[in-house]
Amino acid sequence: MNKSYIKCSECNTVNLNQEYCSNCGAILDVVLKRKLESESKIQEKIEQQKNIKPNKVEAFLTNGLEHSNLIIRFFFKAGYAIWLFFAVLVGGIVALVTAAAAG
Ligand SMILES: [Zn+2]
8 A cells, every 4th residue: 555645735735545635625636637627628529519500401401300291391301301412412522522633
């Protein structure tokens, strides 16, 4: 057993073999503190990406897909399929042009 005394940077309480201060609860391990900080930053980024609004066209079509009228739902399904088709097509063309320009 290696005993380690760590003085809390927040309240100057000396703690023995503890990760968190027994007095104020602050993290004593600097490495652990940094790790937790970087983890919370990653978590923040994930939350930010979740909050990004979806593509307007897709949002419009997705709303239409949940319409109460069957015929309107059908048209939206067709529109959504066409939209996806063109999205893939345009993506493919862009990839081809990029590849042609590069090579
Ligand atoms: Zn403390």
